[in-house]
Amino acid sequence: MRIKPHYQKHPDPELNGNPLAEALQPILCPNEVRRLIDFSPKFADDFHTLSRIYQNLNIRRIAEIFVAPTISTLLYDKLFELILDGYRYRNPLTVKMTRFLYELASRGELIGGDDDNKIYEVVPPGMTTAPGSIFSGPTGTGKTSVIRAVLGIIPQVISHSAYGSIPSFQQDQIVWISFDAPATPSPKALCLNFMKAVDQALGIERYFTEFSRRSDNTSVDLHILKVQEVAANHFIGIVHFDEMQFFLKYAKIKNSPNLQILEAMFNKLGIPIIISTTDEGLPLISADPQTKRRMLSEQHFKLKPLKYNTPAFKDFINAIFLRQIWGVDDVLNTQSEFIKKFYELSAGLQAVMIRLSRLHLYYSIQKGGTPFDAQLLEQVFDSQFHYMKGSLAALRVGDFDSFEKKIPKNPDGSVAWSDEAMDSTKESGDVGEEKATTSTQSQKKNTSKSPAKPVQAFHNPALIGGV
Template identity: 35%
Template structure:
């Protein structure tokens, strides 16, 4: 959605006199940002007091619950700071900018990559965000970006005609296959969604065009619309095709954005980060380290005592959903934390499925309605066992500290490569647990009565993680 430009002076003189910077509105206070980022739907009735179809409407609202993670305010400041700093280093009407735009447009028409000698801008920095699958990286990053207007429509600035759609930011995924052209198509699709253009339709059937032609078209669009920041997600996909000749590389990413003065935000799973940084023999390693010279953010698991966990838990189990006698207690919360491993995505899914199970039972057996309680720990376990069989093996690996295997399991599920039945998945998970127990033979009872292996996640003992929690 395009937003008409409203120009504001900034307290730094270097950010004034430029339509690209003056059009950026800054949220200066954390409370104001958190208010924009938070979504906790209100429920005027008890879930089981309304017909089943309306119960589903209630549960759909829970799916959209969002509680800002503790580091999103710092991330917002970083993103906006990078955007403003990048824009402040050039003006859209300058001869230098016009020369660069013409050179890139000419290179795009010829299907060639622009030579670096024509690029006079300072190489922009990069931010790296990582964390376990399901911990809320992508949702967090994109929720912050959505607070920043994506497209600003200019008509006139300081009594001079300036007709331009300014593309402040863009967010796209790395391709899951080793294809640089696939990266270009993802970029075109993201641009189309923002600007209401049709670049994807123009290019999706042009596989016969060279890679250089695809990349030069990306650069042309970025410079023509004054792209301020690019977010590239699923960076761990590069691990699967790092030895492929046609795959996008760090060199490609740097040339596309950083060299043009466009800062980028890279996001990856934790295992992806470790493998990137350990690959010191890769020809891309120098560029990799250069790309990771700015801020690094790590999204961690959340313990039962953390402010974020409790805020999200309260939003997922609102008092208006059930009677006070049915509300979850401390033990329920601990079991919930254990089953979901403190992952926001798992917390949301399990909460919705648990509410749905309780409602279905009350609807089916109204004479026994009082025996089905939201805070029933045994019922929570049954919901998990019935509905999480496909992901349970991955979560077992996470609890056991097998982070890389956890990420690989989740990626396979995301790509729909799992062809096992639910029962076969359970058997595979059981075999995996036995293998872990041989490596870590010190078995202790869980305070909740759940037998498990001593675990180490993010250098924290899982027993303390469940029982005591830790601050973020």
């Protein structure tokens, strides 16, 4: 979302006189935050009279449904708070900030390709280390979806052209950025994932194209420095780093990406970071007391599978089982036995609930039967979730460690949500549904081009939807 700024003063006087802060105004009503985040695609009014292929097209859109969990409003408030607090100390109109950007750019000449110089030792002094937050939960609970949906109602890029009496203030301010851990043990790949995300936000082909072309002949330190320069020059307000548990795959490999590199890239420049990870990745943070203190200096958010008959579960069920598609009102009461079986099979895991409902409806239409056939539901589950039976069985009894260990993974560490994904992985190395469109996979060998127009992460099923 790229916008032109509308500058407004804040009740906090320390934020005023700063175009980065005055261009942002928070949504103060929690219900409005939920309304903007909740999403249901528009389904055909005459769904039940459509030909089968058009019915199937509508059914596919069930994967785009997003129900904001209760934590969404708390997360929105925290992210906006961190963004504004960071901008409090990063006013682009001050001499201090101008000097900082100059000194940061000058560091490129100091390290000039010498890998012996560690980038985190040459960061310009004077900047306050920004706070870090963690968002954790079992695989499939929707961590990435929630964070990107919340970020999606915050403007991502603000194009400044003038501010007050300063007619020449021209700046593309990136308020937030979200990118994934690399699938390979390469700090350069980590940097390139960031560059690709910046290009996507700005709608240009610049940073990723430039650095992927000369990556082999450029040192790791220079890559990290350029990430710092881009982040500082675009005044990034907050960074979301996704899939931290990928670090586990190559934690023992020398010079592989780690949390210290992330901290050097952003936190030490005054840019707050929120890291999302499965519970499996949490030991990476607690392994080093200093890292734990810094990365958990702000808040630890947790997301869990839905519990039966809770308000969150009811909201989720009502959003998925729309009368317009399923032909029945109030399924929680009128189809209670079916819903109980549905919950039992899915273990309350949001990603499985979405996919199971979609596939079950598809097969029930193919067979011409009722969409609330519990026996067919079990058959669909047995057929399409064969590889997940062991992991879901562990989840049902609350054994989250076994769940993470047993859940099928693709070679890049992403989850294979279906039998087909596992089969294709074995045959060709292709990735499964959930992460097939993320920046890491689309990068492949760092040769793909960034899109020519901005990509908005809000309610884009390729980014937050799913399975």
